[in-house]
Amino acid sequence: MTSIINPGVSSSKNYTVSVSSGSKQDLIIRPRRLRRSATIRRMVGETNLTVNDMIYPMFVTEGEGQKIEISSMPGCYRFSLDLLLKEVKQCYDLGINAIALFPVVNDGKKDETGTESYNPDGLVQQTVKAIKDAVPEMILMTDVALDPFTSHGHDGIVDEQGRILNDPTVEVLVKMSLAQAAAGADFVSPSDMMDGRIGAIRKALDSEGYTDVGILAYSAKYASAYYGPFRDALDSAPKFGDKKTYQMDPANAREAIKEVELDILEGADIVMVKPALAYMDIIYQVKQATNLPVAAYNVSGEYAMIKAAAQNGWIDEKRIVLETLTGLKRAGADLILTYFAKDVALMLNH
Ligand code: PBG
Numbered sequence: 001m002t003s004i005i006n007p008g009v010s011s012s013k014n015y016t017v018s019v020s021s022g023s024k025q026d027l028i029i030r031p032r033r034l035r036r037s038a039t040i041r042r043m044v045g046e047t048n049l050t051v052n053d054m055i056y057p058m059f060v061t062e063g064e065g066q067k068i069e070i071s072s073m074p075g076c077y078r079f080s081l082d083l084l085l086k087e088v089k090q091c092y093d094l095g096i097n098a099i100a101l102f103p104v105v106n107d108g109k110k111d112e113t114g115t116e117s118y119n120p121d122g123l124v125q126q127t128v129k130a131i132k133d134a135v136p137e138m139i140l141m142t143d144v145a146l147d148p149f150t151s152h153g154h155d156g157i158v159d160e161q162g163r164i165l166n167d168p169t170v171e172v173l174v175k176m177s178l179a180q181a182a183a184g185a186d187f188v189s190p191s192d193m194m195d196g197r198i199g200a201i202r203k204a205l206d207s208e209g210y211t212d213v214g215i216l217a218y219s220a221k222y223a224s225a226y227y228g229p230f231r232d233a234l235d236s237a238p239k240f241g242d243k244k245t246y247q248m249d250p251a252n253a254r255e256a257i258k259e260v261e262l263d264i265l266e267g268a269d270i271v272m273v274k275p276a277l278a279y280m281d282i283i284y285q286v287k288q289a290t291n292l293p294v295a296a297y298n299v300s301g302e303y304a305m306i307k308a309a310a311q312n313g314w315i316d317e318k319r320i321v322l323e324t325l326t327g328l329k330r331a332g333a334d335l336i337l338t339y340f341a342k343d344v345a346l347m348l349n350h
Contacts, residue, residue: 287332
């Protein structure tokens with residue numbers, strides 16, 4: 001048996017045709033038959049994008065009556081809690097199952113070690129309680145990282161030399177996770193890239209009785225320029241240096257698998273690759289390496305690029321969004337965090 005797709009290589013795949021060597025091929029294979037109509041294409045479609053796959057990142061800010069558009073993320077807003085609740089209800093009615101919540105904290109509440117992050121009455125904790133009251137079925141994933149809460153904007157505690165201290169940071173991340181779990185978070189989502197944090201958080205959650213609270217681990221999170229608009233949204237850009245001693249080097253793939261394996265060993269329930277588009281190969285490899293659900297974060301810069309080109313009339317936004325997100329699923333993402341989640345819900349529902 002010789003494959004016509006790869007002559008000389010034997011294949012048992014049923015889409016190949018065997019031709020005895022030297023003989024003339026007398027059969028034309030016509031793949032276009034399966035593209036002939038919309039119904040056939042739907043029937044043989046390998047990848048189906050649904051709202052069930054989407055996790056919607058949302059920003060909450062202090063105060064009341066606030067709905068402030070983020071200039072580098074058109075269509076995304078910082079909501080105060082009262083208006084956020086309305087938005088969350090609407091999203092749930094559109095079929096969105098899960099929200100990733102990010103706080104925009106006043107500068108006055110920021111300090112060197114991010115103590116506000118585990119205040120039981122802090123913004124995230126209050127917001128989680130209020131959403132759980134209003135829309136109990138909505139799955140809430142809370143970000144575990146210090147950057148929204150530190151005066152210097154880093155995800156960790158910094159020493160005098162400007163080094164990010166791993167283990168003291170993990171202690172704060174544990175307190176933060178417990179505060180979020182106590183408020184009612186369904187999944188805590190460490191996005192900081194400190195070593196050993198998944199294990200420490202899992203242990204603490206279990207010993208405090210939060211055995212049902214899951215961990216969505218930002219396992220392979222790269223030091224990426226694609227986070228720019230998000231840092232505008234939170235006003236959280238680091239005041240000095242960069243995040244390259246904790247977030248991963250974009251040049252590395254095997255290291256991503258190592259990070260994913262460690263997070264799984266430490267107790268992650270879902271592993272994530274972030275950003276998504278420049279890291280499709282990583283999504284694919286992570287998918288091969290684990291049976292856990294794999295999430296991909298279609299980050300702020302990826303969103304902003306599409307929005308900017310669409311606003312210029314250079315691309316067809318709706319088609320680009322669906323093609324991009326379908327591509328992420330095809331690469332292996334079971335779940336996609338995307339600022340397009342609400343738009344996609346509207347597109348797929350209508
Ligand atoms: C911070 C965090 C970042 C994002 C999510 N959590 C930014 C960063 O690491 O600096 C980025 C999300 C996006 O760009 O959409 N812990």
